[in-house]
Amino acid sequence: MVIAARNCLASVASVVLILLLSSTCQAQLSSTFYAKTCPNALSTIRTNIRTAIARERRMAASLIRLHFHDCFVQGCDASVLLDDSATVTSEKSVIQNANSARGFDVIEQAKSAVENICPGVVSCADILAVAAKEASEYVGGPTWTVKLGRRDSTNGSPSLANRDLPRFTDSLDSLISLFGTKGLSARDMVALSGSHTIGQAQCVTFRDRIYSNGSAIDAGFASTRRRNCPATFPNGNGNLAPLDLVTPNSFDNNYFKNLLQKKGLLESDQVLFSGGSTDSIVSEYSKNPSLFKSDFATAMIKMGDIEPLTGSSGIIRKVCSRVN
Template structure:
């Protein structure tokens, strides 16, 4: 190995520091014990809030998980998706990927209110949303992972950014992967985080193009299993009025967080085009097969990818604020 002189070493070290600072995942101020002394009951409060919401509607677990994902992909995990529109900005709630589909705002409001009673002006809405996503997975039978906390809330939101940055189920896999890599994630994270579709439902409008006139061929998507195709055509008849009808992302165990999502892909039963596309690439297909065979591998990797995603573009220290109300800037 060639020796490095002091100037080269200094230059290399500086380059590393610059890369670290500029990285969308740089989050040196997040801490696994951030609220241990300032809000020791935080996890219990969030868990109870999610549990109560799921008692009213099991589907809410998937909605909260999706809300966290859509928040992090638009300018970082800063709670911006929770902001209502103002005179100074048009927020993310009515962007294409969120309009009439993003849900759970009232649940976050209720949890925030309880957190404020226990620990006033201490816990960010961004951290509450991050914790709620973890609890949603755990309470539906999935893995539990430790979370570094200390995010602060953003003071603005962007409908334009939400329209541009959130991956769409109608996009090719290469486009989706590019959006992930732009956030400091990789192909593995695409495959792992897509496994969140083991719970929840999708509107017919997000996959109906597969059922009748796929790619303008006049025929259904040939990768769609015949039995599932028949069921979906019944749920989503070829009329615009069916666009808001719902189908389970995983019809086998719709309300249980498990690895059956991957089994469905192997059996050509992925609901969304973006899901089934994971079997069309050799690298992603190999990962799908592994997660199909080894559920604990999926659980382990899912927690790791969620931590990784939860560090995208976070605000810490004196940046941002701790909102009193998640819907409005202080």
């Protein structure tokens, strides 16, 4: 009896010890993570990303979105970048990414430049986070200090991608609750959606909205968009329209002004201003561009903190599209 109790106490003590050790071993992200191991990492990534955006301005939007689609699926671990292989199931073919997520080559080129100077040190997940910040800065959006030290996953998760990446048909309640599961508030969600101030969407994502169904839409705006987006599926499915009709190449607060005028392109844009709980946040951002930009930066830092792999978890991939 006494021996059993003693054994039991001993195992409880070791469980507590293991828990304590694992929590203290879990490294925190830090902006100086590569200061000693790869001091030129950030400038190398910056040069590569700026070159790519100078070549094609839309790339800024695509890179911000790629970081988002990474972080929402099993954390910011570069899982979105993996291709299918014998051991890996890719997230690239889920409906929210297929024929839509872009920028993979740009990240791969930045990675290869960084591998040339410091092999095996800098993760693809960190390159995505830095790329998103560089992209925002380049097109007139806010800048922020990126926390670093994420490591890369060894697999993708199409089922989690399917479950956790939002859809343009989602209701306001679903969006608030989905972002909530990632530790992001409704305010963060609205600020982050403000990145639809740049970039493009395909006709298939806004057809239903411009041909009637859903939240109210400005009639002139709907008819302009119909010109390049035929009513019948799948005609013109891939035709592009700017998410922000006024200044699609600049990171500003016009996206929110559009919503006030019922000129949001996606249904999931317009639900943010359609008589619900986020109307007041949209109004605030439409009047106060600097508030929007500072909330956006704060929310991007929070998003970049979602469940990173740190310490000895995960790996540093040599090539972002496959495991070593």
